[in-house]
Amino acid sequence: MQQTSPLKRAAHALAPLAWIGPAVVLIGVVVVWPVVAMIQSSFLKISRFGVVQGSNGTDNYAKLFEEPDFGGVMARSVIWVVAVVAITVLLSLGLAQLFNQRFPGRRLARWAMIAPWAASVLMTAIIFKWMLDPEVGLLNMLRHDLGLLDALGTADADPLGQASTAMPWLIAVAVFVSLPFTTYALLAGLSTIPAEVYEAAKTDGASRLRTYWSITLPLLRPALTVATLINVMNVFNNFPIIWVMTHGQPGYSTATSTIFMFILKGSDIGESAAMSVVNFGMVIVLVAIFLKVSKWKNEVS
Amino acid sequence: MSKRIAGVVTLGVAAALALSACGESSGGDGGGADKAAGGSVTLKLVAADYGDGPTADNSGDKFWKGVVDEFQAANPTIKVDVQVINWNDIDTQVATMVQNGQMPDILQTGDYSGFVKDGLLHKVDEVLSPNTQSDLLEKFAEFGKVDGTAYGIPFVSSARALFYNKDLFAKAGISEPPKTWDELKADAEKLKKAGVSQPFGLPLGQEEAQGESFLWFMGNGGGYKDASGAWAIDSAQNVETFTFLKDLHAAGLTTPNPGTKDRKTVWEDFAAGKVGMANGGPMSMPIFEKGGLTNYGVAPIPGKSGPLDTTLGVEDWIMAFNKNGHQEEIKKFFDFFYSSSAVQKISDTYKLLPVTKSGIEKLSTDEKLKPFLDALPNATFYPFTDPKWSEVNSQIKQTIGGAVTGDPAKVLGAIQKVAAAG
Numbered sequence: 088m089q090q091t092s093p094l095k096r097a098a099h100a101l102a103p104l105a106w107i108g109p110a111v112v113l114i115g116v117v118v119v120w121p122v123v124a125m126i127q128s129s130f131l132k133i134s135r136f137g138v139v140q141g142s143n144g145t146d147n148y149a150k151l152f153e154e155p156d157f158g159g160v161m162a163r164s165v166i167w168v169v170a171v172v173a174i175t176v177l178l179s180l181g182l183a184q185l186f187n188q189r190f191p192g193r194r195l196a197r198w199a200m201i202a203p204w205a206a207s208v209l210m211t212a213i214i215f216k217w218m219l220d221p222e223v224g225l226l227n228m229l230r231h232d233l234g235l236l237d238a239l240g241t242a243d244a245d246p247l248g249q250a251s252t253a254m255p256w257l258i259a260v261a262v263f264v265s266l267p268f269t270t271y272a273l274l275a276g277l278s279t280i281p282a283e284v285y286e287a288a289k290t291d292g293a294s295r296l297r298t299y300w301s302i303t304l305p306l307l308r309p310a311l312t313v314a315t316l317i318n319v320m321n322v323f324n325n326f327p328i329i330w331v332m333t334h335g336q337p338g339y340s341t342a343t344s345t346i347f348m349f350i351l352k353g354s355d356i357g358e359s360a361a362m363s364v365v366n367f368g369m370v371i372v373l374v375a376i377f378l379k380v381s382k383w384k385n386e387v388s
Numbered sequence: 389m390s391k392r393i394a395g396v397v398t399l400g401v402a403a404a405l406a407l408s409a410c411g412e413s414s415g416g417d418g419g420g421a422d423k424a425a426g427g428s429v430t431l432k433l434v435a436a437d438y439g440d441g442p443t444a445d446n447s448g449d450k451f452w453k454g455v456v457d458e459f460q461a462a463n464p465t466i467k468v469d470v471q472v473i474n475w476n477d478i479d480t481q482v483a484t485m486v487q488n489g490q491m492p493d494i495l496q497t498g499d500y501s502g503f504v505k506d507g508l509l510h511k512v513d514e515v516l517s518p519n520t521q522s523d524l525l526e527k528f529a530e531f532g533k534v535d536g537t538a539y540g541i542p543f544v545s546s547a548r549a550l551f552y553n554k555d556l557f558a559k560a561g562i563s564e565p566p567k568t569w570d571e572l573k574a575d576a577e578k579l580k581k582a583g584v585s586q587p588f589g590l591p592l593g594q595e596e597a598q599g600e601s602f603l604w605f606m607g608n609g610g611g612y613k614d615a616s617g618a619w620a621i622d623s624a625q626n627v628e629t630f631t632f633l634k635d636l637h638a639a640g641l642t643t644p645n646p647g648t649k650d651r652k653t654v655w656e657d658f659a660a661g662k663v664g665m666a667n668g669g670p671m672s673m674p675i676f677e678k679g680g681l682t683n684y685g686v687a688p689i690p691g692k693s694g695p696l697d698t699t700l701g702v703e704d705w706i707m708a709f710n711k712n713g714h715q716e717e718i719k720k721f722f723d724f725f726y727s728s729s730a731v732q733k734i735s736d737t738y739k740l741l742p743v744t745k746s747g748i749e750k751l752s753t754d755e756k757l758k759p760f761l762d763a764l765p766n767a768t769f770y771p772f773t774d775p776k777w778s779e780v781n782s783q784i785k786q787t788i789g790g791a792v793t794g795d796p797a798k799v800l801g802a803i804q805k806v807a808a809a810g
Contacts, residue, residue: 134502155802220653221644222585222662240585240662241644248645334594337647338790350786354779 122367129360147361156339156347161369164323164343168373170258171322175265176315182266183273204267212331215260219332221245250340253333257341260328265321269314276310277303312381319377323370344369429717430467434482435496436704437474438544438738446737448472455730459721466717491709493718500532500540500705501773510708512538515719520726523744525765528703531773541722542743543706544734547699547767548603549759550690551658551672552665554683556584565665565687567695569607569632572665576641579664589658589666590633590642592789595650598770598781601788602700603667604629606768607691612780612807613771619780619807622800630796632692637792647789658684670739670760686759699760701767703743780807 132143151157186197203211218225221244230236236244246252280303288298304311326345329335335342335350342350344366351359433456437448452470459468471492473481478497485491491508503509512521512532521529524542532540552565557575560582566572576587591600605611610625620626636642643649643663655672657663659679667689668676676684688695708718731747734740741760742748748761771777783806791799 222657222660238585240657241640243644245644245648248648333648334786336593336786336789337645337793338787350782353782 125360125363125367128357129364131357131360133356133360143357147355147357150355151351151358151361151365156342160339160342160344160347161365163341164345164369165373167258167261167343168319168323171261171265172315172318174258174262175269175318175322176311178262179266179269179273179314180311182270183277186270186274187277200267200270202267203264208264208325209327209331211264212260212328215256216247216332219245219247219256221248247333248337250337253341257329257332260332261322261325264328265318269318272310272314272317273307276307276314279310280306308381315381316374316377319373320370323373324366428465428467429714430469431494431714431717431721432492432712433468433470433494433496433721434478434485434492435470435472436478436498437472438734438740441474442472451730451733451737454733455725455728458728459724462724463720466720468721489711491711493712493714494706494708494721496543496704496706498704499772500707501534503707503709504534504539508709508711509539510710510715510718512541514710514715515708515722516541516726517719517723520723523726523746525743525745525748527765527767527769528701528743531703531769532705534773540705540707543704544738544740545701545703545743545764545767546669546671546740547701547760547764548599548667548669548689549699549763550665550687551668551676552685552687553658553661553663553681554685556582556661556664557685560584560664565685566690567688568690569692572690573636573639573641576636576664577639580641584664585662586643586654586657587641587664588636588643589654589663590637590646590792591649591651591654591666592646592792593649593651593653594785595652596785597647597788598784599700599702600651600667601784602768602770603689603696604633606696606698606700607689608632609692611768613774619776619804621780621784621807622797622804626800627797629692630791630800634792634796642792645789646792649789670735670741670757673739673756686756688759688763696763698766698768699763701764701769703769776807 129147130143130145132140132146134140182200186193186200190196217223219227221227222240224244227236227239227244231239231244238244242248246256284302284306285298288302293301323343324345325343326349329341329343329346330349333341335346339347339350344362348359348362348366351362433452435448435452439446439448439451441447442449449470449472452472456468456470460466475498482492482495482497486503486506486508500509512529525545528542528545529538532538532542550565556579557563557565560575560578562575562578566575572588579587591597602612605626608625608629610620610623610629612619612621614620614623633642633646637646643654643657651668651672652675654663654666655668655675656679658666658668658672659676659681661681676682688697689699690696706722708715708722726744731742731744732750735742735747735751735757741757741764742751748764751757751761754761770781774780780803783803787799788803
């Protein structure tokens, strides 16, 4: 009889495990284990058939850092993230404000906003690639009909063929697919701001701009922070848009680190794993910088 | 947001599954000779799908079923189990089979050399009769050897030639396809004047830049390696070749921004009558005809001073694994296969070319296949037996297109550096 009491106590103490256990296992299997495996493989020599040929020390990293295109790829990844997220957030702030007003057809407009989100990113990217095809692309034919383009099938009709014109298009498509989520996150944030605050501001005679700057933005901050954070991670890891539209070409001139990692996988799996680790570190650093700048702890918790 | 999370979770699970598949021990030995009751033997055959997927009329399943039914009728004691896998998955699935010790008896895919080092394959002498061996094209069989011993048996091949749009040529007043680079350039200028937006289709993008470049290198006596077998990607001939292409591109006579264009796009543009001429293979014919273009001609590829007497040969392989002890049965199957009507059926269904002398003989009346068949016995191949090739190949695919816009010597030099490193 005396034995049951400690047993019971132990069972009692372990009871929560039954509830959080599945989640812990899931995180362990889906998140932690792949990360460990990724870091491990970045120190291994792996044949292209996937056979591990032993340890490779830090050679994979040395080789990666010596790649002539590595620096450019990393710089481009940062520009890509900053540009896409900044433009997305700015546009979304405007759109959210617009959708928060009452106007005829608002429901329809809100629904339409979901479309780019509902469509698969891959499909969206393919459609844009087709629209920009030098021979039969809809946008090019339109430009041709408007007299903005001399002839189809030329270099001028091929914006995706050169980095200087391809990058803006890639960024535009990435913004296009990121807008719905960001807008809706901000819209949700806007609806949490109580009307009384605005009334008080009105009574005090604050201008519209002043109201926006001193009331809307600060109160929107939690939503803005979460939306931006999720966008940073999403955009940094975005693969399909660039892969479908340019393959990172010409050369590596439109490749971000995710694309570079995938190309490396075709020739050297170990080096590709090293790139993954660098990528992983980079996301963490970017997120840490962002949280520091936005003083996440004070605001959200 | 939920969609994104779902995506992340799916990816994670897929990664975990892939990892666990790799993680499983490779301890199990091959099942041994699994003789069924009645003394019959089951051969496991794994093959790549040349068709348009499992439900298509030309699916690999249907093709192999035809072959196997015929074989089993002639050899009632041998049963053949066929598993057809698409090209994207076959490498990883076979790797998993090998790791788990569940080797097939016969494998048909794009490469054999990876299995030789681990001692998994029968020598060709053990599974192919001398008669069948002597029927194989020597140049093709030669590439099945590792250190002088043959392990890979050529299965099908493909080759390249110049396709030209006869209507556009007539419109531009050109009577014959070009034989030299100078003629090619002159014809391209005529085509341009006649309003053809892409006189020469030049796909130097990710899909197959290594093939297109190689064809041009050959035209100037160059290649990826020199006669001694050393890498020579930035040789003087190759640099000259790309300087010519650079001029062609600068004059607006090629596909715009060739370094970003895939051959499929170029072939589709050719089919749509936007491209005057382009290099292609028998496998591009269905694309042209699907696009409504039938009035095209096929000619040898122009070189600097005359048409190529060689072409780019690509071959796929069939091989026998030695773990299950089915040597005799495999031999019967191979000898049956190479003497059956299957060879003809492959080229009819998939527009792939035979690798046997008798096979070429049978197809020699086909007008459009003739330029390919003529060049086949003298074909040139990628240096794919070199362990560096896969790395060099992926570098070529990504960057060689830059040589038509930038400095050819510099771009080719950077690729040479990858090839020559360590």
